[in-house]
Amino acid sequence: MGLSSKFAGIVGSEYYSEDRAVVEAYRDTLFPVDPEKPLGVILPETTEEVQAIVRLCNENNIPIVPVALGAGVNGMNLPIEGGIIMDMSRMNKIHDIDPDTMVAVIEPGVTIAQMIKALEPYGLMTSYPNSSPPSSVLINIVTMKGSGQHITKYGTADYYLQGVEAVLGTGEIMKTGAGALDSSDWHFRYCLGPDLSGLFIGSLGTMGIITKGAVKLAPVSKYTWSVALGFQKIGDAMKPINFIGKHRMADYINGQYWYTGVITDTDYPWEVNGGKAHLPLDYMDKWRESRGLTPVWFHLAIEGADEREVEVRRRILEEYLDSERIQRLDMSNDGWYHVRDVQIQGTISSIAARICRHRGGGWSSLVFIAPIKKWGEILDPVIDMGRKWGFDPTYLLKVFGPYAHTSQCRFVLSYNKSDEDERARAKNFTREFTQHAVNNGGVIHRQTLQPDVVMAHQPEYFEMLKQLKKVVDPNCILNRGVFGLRPDNI
């Protein structure tokens, strides 16, 4: 029996395809890279099917790329070295919602929209990325160490993780957390010895294919109060934002450089310049001023289960803002609703469509993690660097809580996908951005495709990663090429 028939035999012929139109869809990317053409696309429904596919690929040295819902940016779900695409969207069952232990057990195909709906009757939530409603709750939490809308309050999304079930590159099944004990609920992230869930956090599919996982639940806050703060320069914001963050005065702290109005204001003049080139800075300055915006602004929110709790915290925050004479911006403008949608509700789909339209379909999010005290030093040069390569100065900042130890600095890169020159500039800028971030002690977040730049700074760490990979995936079939892990170097 040929390999194609064997794949089809595992899942049924309607869930395995080598059809060009189907396969090509998984190769398409907003990121400026050119992945290989995959051999086929397979959609398993159970852990046993995942296991059988992995075993078959391992025996035949075929790379596998797991794709949850395919919304991951920066080319992280692409067949860099070809192989089989394992589309997880059929594994979309919610196995359990336990409102007493405040844990849910879900599969990787469970979407944000599905989970919000399922938890609504309980008044509960879990971590959601600021991504599109069809993206995966579990994959963001586990493999992407995501930055959802509660990042300031709780920290990165892995705070919510209680354990996983994963199929390793050898086909073995591994469970972590209290769920590894057959009789136990998944009430605790840890089991015997070290935290093995950590092996999968941030792994982007290189350490195992997640087939199930347990996530913590939290109550949805009933009351929210928000305020927008204006600053002339990022340097002016560093001290007060650090103070507010480390004293837990707000539950969301998100900053933006003014050009990010591109993605937040409904009135943005899309058609000027045919959307093909950045708008002249003086035009943008007038646009910004007409809305009463400062070059840098921060959106802060306080939330609580009770109005009185929010009121007490609001007074503490406002006293501090008054004492430091920090400017408040008028949030009555319609555009602010988009800021709130993204940051509080955590759904960004309409905005994503606008970003793509802005410059011709190409889009990526270049992200590094750095302490707030480094913003002035690291961020301002990034704006100049972007301009040098011809890209708009759009960045977003998120304070990682709960005590503001660090922050996410994200450059939103939009470019014309069909313009070869612009693609090449986007690639060069991405590389320079990565180099700049690591030279300044920034941690590159979810960058899968420039491992040489990152690993050159940490060869011992890379060596350890290779040793781990050898144990869980000796033939390097899982997401081959990601983080520079290949059969010839592990």
Ligand SMILES: Cc1cc2nc3c(=O)[nH]c(=O)nc-3n(C[C@H](O)[C@H](O)[C@H](O)COP(=O)(O)OP(=O)(O)OC[C@H]3O[C@@H](n4cnc5c(N)ncnc54)[C@H](O)[C@@H]3O)c2cc1C
């Ligand atoms: C407009 C937009 C804005 C965004 N903003 C944010 C943001 O503010 N914060 C944030 O954190 N994220 C953000 N994201 C990224 C977002 O988090 C991801 O889109 C989402 O979390 C994961 O997407 P997905 O479920 O489609 O996973 P995919 O893209 O399918 O997969 C993501 C990675 O996980 C691997 N993977 C998939 N399934 C499995 C599996 N079962 N086992 C092991 N590995 C697997 C893939 O190979 C890939 O490396 C944004 C995305 C978009 C499109």
